[in-house]
Amino acid sequence: MSLERVRIVGAGLIGTSIALGLSAKGVAVDLIDSDERTQNLARDIAQSTSLSTPQIVIFALPTEAMPLVINREYALNPQSTFMDVGSVKTEPIVHIKNSELPLTRFVPTHPMAGREIGGARSARGDLFVTRSWILTPTAECATESLELVGELIDTLGASAITLDAAEHDRAVATTSHLPQITASLTAMSLESAKEAWLELAGQGLRDTTRIAASDPALWAQIIYSNRNEISNVLYGVRNNLEQMLLALNDPSAIEALIAAGGRGRARIPGKHGGSAREYTFLPIVIDDKPGQLAAIFNECATIGVNVEDLSIEHSPGQLNALITLALSESDAMNLSTHLSSIGWNVHPVRK
Amino acid sequence: MSLERVRIVGAGLIGTSIALGLSAKGVAVDLIDSDERTQNLARDIAQSTSLSTPQIVIFALPTEAMPLVINREYALNPQSTFMDVGSVKTEPIVHIKNSELPLTRFVPTHPMAGREIGGARSARGDLFVTRSWILTPTAECATESLELVGELIDTLGASAITLDAAEHDRAVATTSHLPQITASLTAMSLESAKEAWLELAGQGLRDTTRIAASDPALWAQIIYSNRNEISNVLYGVRNNLEQMLLALNDPSAIEALIAAGGRGRARIPGKHGGSAREYTFLPIVIDDKPGQLAAIFNECATIGVNVEDLSIEHSPGQLNALITLALSESDAMNLSTHLSSIGWNVHPVRK
Numbered sequence: 001m002s003l004e005r006v007r008i009v010g011a012g013l014i015g016t017s018i019a020l021g022l023s024a025k026g027v028a029v030d031l032i033d034s035d036e037r038t039q040n041l042a043r044d045i046a047q048s049t050s051l052s053t054p055q056i057v058i059f060a061l062p063t064e065a066m067p068l069v070i071n072r073e074y075a076l077n078p079q080s081t082f083m084d085v086g087s088v089k090t091e092p093i094v095h096i097k098n099s100e101l102p103l104t105r106f107v108p109t110h111p112m113a114g115r116e117i118g119g120a121r122s123a124r125g126d127l128f129v130t131r132s133w134i135l136t137p138t139a140e141c142a143t144e145s146l147e148l149v150g151e152l153i154d155t156l157g158a159s160a161i162t163l164d165a166a167e168h169d170r171a172v173a174t175t176s177h178l179p180q181i182t183a184s185l186t187a188m189s190l191e192s193a194k195e196a197w198l199e200l201a202g203q204g205l206r207d208t209t210r211i212a213a214s215d216p217a218l219w220a221q222i223i224y225s226n227r228n229e230i231s232n233v234l235y236g237v238r239n240n241l242e243q244m245l246l247a248l249n250d251p252s253a254i255e256a257l258i259a260a261g262g263r264g265r266a267r268i269p270g271k272h273g274g275s276a277r278e279y280t281f282l283p284i285v286i287d288d289k290p291g292q293l294a295a296i297f298n299e300c301a302t303i304g305v306n307v308e309d310l311s312i313e314h315s316p317g318q319l320n321a322l323i324t325l326a327l328s329e330s331d332a333m334n335l336s337t338h339l340s341s342i343g344w345n346v347h348p349v350r351k
Numbered sequence: 352m353s354l355e356r357v358r359i360v361g362a363g364l365i366g367t368s369i370a371l372g373l374s375a376k377g378v379a380v381d382l383i384d385s386d387e388r389t390q391n392l393a394r395d396i397a398q399s400t401s402l403s404t405p406q407i408v409i410f411a412l413p414t415e416a417m418p419l420v421i422n423r424e425y426a427l428n429p430q431s432t433f434m435d436v437g438s439v440k441t442e443p444i445v446h447i448k449n450s451e452l453p454l455t456r457f458v459p460t461h462p463m464a465g466r467e468i469g470g471a472r473s474a475r476g477d478l479f480v481t482r483s484w485i486l487t488p489t490a491e492c493a494t495e496s497l498e499l500v501g502e503l504i505d506t507l508g509a510s511a512i513t514l515d516a517a518e519h520d521r522a523v524a525t526t527s528h529l530p531q532i533t534a535s536l537t538a539m540s541l542e543s544a545k546e547a548w549l550e551l552a553g554q555g556l557r558d559t560t561r562i563a564a565s566d567p568a569l570w571a572q573i574i575y576s577n578r579n580e581i582s583n584v585l586y587g588v589r590n591n592l593e594q595m596l597l598a599l600n601d602p603s604a605i606e607a608l609i610a611a612g613g614r615g616r617a618r619i620p621g622k623h624g625g626s627a628r629e630y631t632f633l634p635i636v637i638d639d640k641p642g643q644l645a646a647i648f649n650e651c652a653t654i655g656v657n658v659e660d661l662s663i664e665h666s667p668g669q670l671n672a673l674i675t676l677a678l679s680e681s682d683a684m685n686l687s688t689h690l691s692s693i694g695w696n697v698h699p700v701r702k
Contacts, residue, residue, distance in 0.1 A: 112553065124698055130636060130673070132551075163547075171548035174540055179559035184612030185591045186533045189525055189584060191615040196514075197522035200483075201619045202463065204562045208530035211555045212616035220606035227599040233540060238592055240536045245585055248578040255571035261535030264542040265563035268552045285481060291652040297645030307644055312660045322481070347475055
């Protein structure tokens, strides 16, 4: 069976992006929204048409809004496969169990694609290209439904990963929701800080609070949907925090806690899904003007050095910037020697 | 008076880097260490010589080790000005008050330069170039001592900033020590996570825990030295965490807390010490191979676009990478149009 007709309920960033991506591959798409203006805008963007007997109906709306549409959509499309795209996966299954739609026909999914901002205006057909798209099917799920959803994910250029729904929610509570909350809690401490203090902010504070700038309404919904798992994780953090407070008078106890954090950090996998990888860091002072970064990357390309990651740090009141490249150890040594020899201001390599 | 003779007690990264920087500018340096092998290594690196009547004696050792050397150094060098380089500033003043050295001759300082790793081997004479170097003089401090230390900082290419010592310690408790601790506490939660969960780690988790990889022994000493200020800050975080735990059943309460974090994050100043600046983000999918970044930065230079910051994200199991450039709004629009027109895979601009 080939994918030809898809109905999408909800014309936000994800729904409209799916519509654009499928349209581009010749799949007919019917994109609807409860808000008439949103629907008209999204239909203009995504060449949506009314269609009957969709093979898949996608719930591309907040998980808490699913109960408002499940029974209506099932009555309209009694032969279809249904899927959702929420970032928490046990709650949609509960909604389906409380509806008339049989579990056999529902596939819970979670595309791991940018959701920092919403709205059809931000939609893009290639939003899912190279991204992971998680499926958390129940035991009842029909093979045919799973295959159809797999074909849709494939059509959009994403990679399907299958997980248990409860396992998924526990995993994202730790890997996605926890960092959002600790970044927000850390940043909350800056609200009452004196302005002069913030002039001392370095890269550590910037990195640690970067995602505190995320959309509060979107995150309120995500956190609320996964509140049980998040609660467990946060009690763990509170326990760690109590340990740190008790350790403050004992340097060796502080050291043990910081070391435990280092072991946790080292477990995050490196690129390409491989095991954790330690980069070597090469700091370079550059003039803060166009062309400097290009010149450095040209030198990297010339001697075949692959930059794994990098950061740029601007000193307050200075027109210089410090760029730090993350490299393999041998690339770092080669590049350091090469750049120094042609006059760049290269600092010593850091492990 | 011109700076000609400096004695440095402690041949770690900071002490040896100061020695290298001063030697390069023709200042005679005497670098000593309680460990004979360390001293010999550092003296080889930094061209140290024995000298009498140093104008400045620098305590470049852990703050808790200062009481072991203050009286000896004062007896040896009764005419000198003294300074320290610790990252906490009230504690060294207490050590001086408990010694024979008069407060008039002591300048507490804190160079804001890389201290992720220690050791003379990592030292570099330009470590302080473009960096801030904080002075926290007491009311008793002699003008002549302050001027000498100012000349030293100037010679090393750093910018002097004067702060009250207690104010400094409160400021770094929030801007430097707090992010280290919350990064470590977040990363501690990963220690017991299943391996499969960590495959779902995205840029948010990576950013939020990056500094959890810092040296535990160094941070134990820093945190211990500033434990009173840090304790106040951590009780604030615990209070915020309790509020989040109480809010988990109420989406609007969660939203208010995430929004408060966003307001705190927005207070971190932008580059060049100016007020906070909102960047526009331009995501681009590239092949993960040498030359791709150079090509993008060449295009940036060609059309005069200045890259403010960037991140590189590797999808698990993929050979593509997503590079996100932080730009001014107009630069983002120009670059997006330009790169798209010559075939790059540019994603929609994000605010």
